[in-house]
Amino acid sequence: MDHSSSSQVSANSTEQVSDRASKVEFSxxxxxxxxxxxxxxxxxWSLIAGRIPGxxxxxxxxxxTSTYSSRNQE
Known part of the structure; x- marks a missing residue:
């Protein structure tokens, strides 16, 4: 297996996870x-997360912080 291609796949996977985490939608x-x-x-936060599966x-x-910290600065 070519090491450069496996590194590229790993980097792409990391970018996808990062993109997904920044675009999380909440109901x-x-x-x-x-x-x-x-x-x-x-x-x-961990206690709150324990009440919301996934x-x-x-x-x-x-x-x-993205929703409420901007309100505090106004």
Missing amino acids: EDEKTLISRMYKLVGDR RTAYEIEKYW
């Missing part, structure tokens, strides 16, 4: 649950 139910959980437990703490934190 209205998930947004509501995140908001309610944040009011209860604060920024304990979501990571990183995805939830990224959603929260």
Whole structure:
């Protein structure tokens, strides 16, 4: 196997994962649950993620900061 082609495949896979993580969509139910959980437990992202199947703490934190931190700066 050619090492350069396997490196390129790995790099492309990493880009796809990165792109997907930056474009994560949340349903209205998930947004509501995140908001309610944040009011209860604060920024304990892993605890919140444990209540939403298939979501990571990183995805939830990224959603929260991108949605609510810009409002705080106004």
